[in-house]
Amino acid sequence: xxxxxxxxxxxxxxxxxxxxxxxxxxxxxxxxxxxxxxxxxxxxxxxxxxxxxxxxxxxxxxxxxxxxxxxxxxxxxxxxxxxxxxxxxxxxxxxxxxxxxxxxxxxxxxxxxxxxxxxxxxxxxxxxxxxxxxxxxxxxxxxxxxxxxxxxxxxxxxxxxxxxxxxxxxxxxxxxxxxxxxxxxxxxxxxxxxxxxxxxxxxxxxxxxxxxxxxxxxxxxxxxxxxxxxxxxxxxxxxxxxxxxxxxxxxxxxxxxxxxxxxxxxxxxxxxxxxxxxxxxxxxxxxxxxxxxxxxxxxxxxxxxxxxxxxxxxxxxxxxxxxxx
Amino acid sequence: xxxxxxxxxxxxxxxxxxxxxxxxxxxxxxxxxxxxxxxxxxxxxxxxxxxxxxxxxxxxxxxxxxxxxxxxxxxxxxxxxxxxxxxxxxxxxxxxxxxxxxxxxxxxxxxxxxxxxxxxxxxxxxxxxxxxxxxxxxxxxxxxxxxxxxxxxxxxxxxxxxxxxxxxxxxxxxxxxxxxxxxxxxxxxxxxxxxxxxxxxxxxxxxxxxxxxxxxxxxxxxxxxxxxxxxxxxxxxxxxxxxxxxxxxxxxxxxxxxxxxxxxxxxxxxxxxxxxxxxxxxxxxxxxxxxxxxxxxxxxxxxxxxxxxxxxxxxxxxxxxxxxx
Numbered sequence: 078x079x080x081x082x083x084x085x086x087x088x089x090x091x092x093x094x095x096x097x098x099x100x101x102x103x104x105x106x107x108x109x110x111x112x113x114x115x116x117x118x119x120x121x122x123x124x125x126x127x128x129x130x131x132x133x134x135x136x137x138x139x140x141x142x143x144x145x146x147x148x149x150x151x152x153x154x155x156x157x158x159x160x161x162x163x164x165x166x167x168x169x170x171x172x173x174x175x176x177x178x179x180x181x182x183x184x185x186x187x188x189x190x191x192x193x194x195x196x197x198x199x200x201x202x203x204x205x206x207x208x209x210x211x212x213x214x215x216x217x218x219x220x221x222x223x224x225x226x227x228x229x230x231x232x233x234x235x236x237x238x239x240x241x242x243x244x245x246x247x248x249x250x251x252x253x254x255x256x257x258x259x260x261x262x263x264x265x266x267x268x269x270x271x272x273x274x275x276x277x278x279x280x281x282x283x284x285x286x287x288x289x290x291x292x293x294x295x296x297x298x299x300x301x302x303x304x305x306x307x308x309x310x311x312x313x314x315x316x317x318x319x320x321x322x323x324x325x326x327x328x329x330x331x332x333x334x335x336x337x338x339x340x341x342x343x344x345x346x347x348x349x350x351x352x353x354x355x356x357x358x359x360x361x362x363x364x365x366x367x368x369x370x371x372x373x374x375x376x377x378x379x380x381x382x383x384x385x386x387x388x389x390x391x392x393x394x395x396x397x398x399x400x401x402x
Numbered sequence: 403x404x405x406x407x408x409x410x411x412x413x414x415x416x417x418x419x420x421x422x423x424x425x426x427x428x429x430x431x432x433x434x435x436x437x438x439x440x441x442x443x444x445x446x447x448x449x450x451x452x453x454x455x456x457x458x459x460x461x462x463x464x465x466x467x468x469x470x471x472x473x474x475x476x477x478x479x480x481x482x483x484x485x486x487x488x489x490x491x492x493x494x495x496x497x498x499x500x501x502x503x504x505x506x507x508x509x510x511x512x513x514x515x516x517x518x519x520x521x522x523x524x525x526x527x528x529x530x531x532x533x534x535x536x537x538x539x540x541x542x543x544x545x546x547x548x549x550x551x552x553x554x555x556x557x558x559x560x561x562x563x564x565x566x567x568x569x570x571x572x573x574x575x576x577x578x579x580x581x582x583x584x585x586x587x588x589x590x591x592x593x594x595x596x597x598x599x600x601x602x603x604x605x606x607x608x609x610x611x612x613x614x615x616x617x618x619x620x621x622x623x624x625x626x627x628x629x630x631x632x633x634x635x636x637x638x639x640x641x642x643x644x645x646x647x648x649x650x651x652x653x654x655x656x657x658x659x660x661x662x663x664x665x666x667x668x669x670x671x672x673x674x675x676x677x678x679x680x681x682x683x684x685x686x687x688x689x690x691x692x693x694x695x696x697x698x699x700x701x702x703x704x705x706x707x708x709x710x711x712x713x714x715x716x717x718x719x720x721x722x723x724x725x726x727x
Binding site for chain 2: 240
């Protein structure tokens with residue numbers, strides 16, 4: 078229970094669609110959350126005001142006073158300069174060089190630290206779910222797009238331009254479909270939620286049958302990952318095949334990561350995995366094991382995160398706690 | 403000049419075909435080398451005796467006494483347990499669990515440290531060629547096979563099973579040719595020297611013309627990387643096309659590494675690059691730049707190593723020097 082005399086930290090997951098904020102005590106127990114739509118079309122200033130509003134809502138939700146919050150950690154969907162807290166580039170928000178840390182600190186009057194969203198989710202999983210045990214961990218998050226976070230020798234690895242983890246643009250099928258980035262056969266163009274949806278639309282156009290059209294109408298309005306799970310459980314062969322194909326590509330990407338980095342753990346998360354863990358993880362693991370070089374995967378775990386939507390806010394809280402301690 | 407009163411270290415590059423040993427002073431200047439064929443078919447014990455003989459030849463070559471050598475660093479073509487100095491698995495030598503460090507120390511009476519060959523080459527390039535400046539460096543070595551070494555945050559990254567860097571088995575063309583590992587479309591099956599040779603043989607079988615058959619006879623006996631360079635410089639369209647295709651695959655692999663790890667430097671080495679640097683590096687860099695995500699490659703260097711054959715023995719000397727200092 079939140080306590081009016083204790084101190085807390087706050088994690089924020091800033092996405093292209095929604096802002097999600099969570100208040101955590103210092104043992105990383107979540108004591109309350111709030112959500113607000115992002116509305117990126119209104120521009121960075123208004124989005125930052127909405128983040129501040131969502132933060133205050135979360136604090137109010139758990140009956141705390143704002144001065145009990147000691148720091149905020151926030152994950153942004155793009156390349157981030159963690160030292161200055163500037164978002165260098167975030168395509169889903171149409172942001173370029175936005176001083177998120179500075180603006181939010183001005184609005185809220187407390188320390189804000191900013192990280193890339195896949196990185197912050199990986200930190201959340203590493204800390205809260207895996208108790209910081211693995212020295213080397215790769216987190217792969219699959220939703221509309223695909224991103225990864227790398228923890229190597231216990232530390233986040235960001236690279237020269239702080240863009241490490243762009244696994245969504247790893248080419249795994251050079252003759253594959255066109256990706257939004259302009260190249261062909263990127264992992265994201267083969268196995269993201271968007272790619273799966275495109276494959277389903279194309280199959281319907283080709284005259285293939287799916288109960289998704291019964292569930293949602295012929296144009297599949299408002300199709301979500303959860304609908305894929307429902308369709309598969311109702312015996313939909315088309316959706317089953319397309320989801321299994323995506324799982325194979327994910328397995329190959331996991332094998333590429335194991336061959337290259339040989340981490341202790343590869344953790345999968347994001348909306349697609351959250352909705353389809355039971356349907357996908359078997360194929361992912363089997364395909365990965367078929368594609369790693371003999372002897373290299375011994376003892377390596379390939380797991381689905383249990384944190385689901387909480388990974389980002391938890392990671393944000395971990396970073397915020399580091400600022401305070 | 404070698405000096406009869408100074409102390410030295412020794413680096414050894416153990417390959418499937420030859421053993422190459424070099425004596426270095428403490429400023430990492432090479433003062434003498436020796437070579438000997440490996441003869442792996444005679445078994446580990448005899449190979450280890452040959453390493454000892456090659457080491458003594460190198461010392462004799464530069465008119466030193468063996469007691470001036472303070473430690474030996476050796477790169478082996480496979481997975482190595484660096485703590486015990488055991489070679490866990492080396493397919494090109496047909497070795498499994500060979501106590502290389504222990505056996506060689508018994509024969510020579512001085513400290514021996516053992517590393518994977520791509521790792522030791524990367525250490526050599528990092529230290530001697532790049533003056534240890536890059537925090538994050540990926541070395542990709544292309545010859546009969548393809549391997550990589552990763553230096554992350556200034557340290558060699560070996561991973562859980564000490565097999566990190568198996569970039570040769572990164573899938574980049576899921577429908578591509580069969581690899582020796584059993585999978586399809588591995589980087590090594592597309593762009594290694596062996597892959598290039600196979601493509602040339604297949605093209606000749608298909609009735610395509612190349613001056614290589616004039617140079618070496620119809621079955622291309624004893625074809626080497628240098629012959630490819632000669633053929634291209636004499637205007638051979640077939641060889642030019644096949645080498646350019648391999649360079650494109652290498653460029654894609656480099657882009658995958660930059661997208662995933664965002665290192666400061668990607669350095670290319672190995673026999674194929676050494677022989678065909680002028681012919682391949684332009685295509686490699688152009689293709690890599692086309693396949694990295696926008697903004698991620700700023701300031702990242704993609705270079706060919708100047709150390710050539712010396713990378714392995716130099717890296718061995720670096721490791722040996724660390725043992726002494």
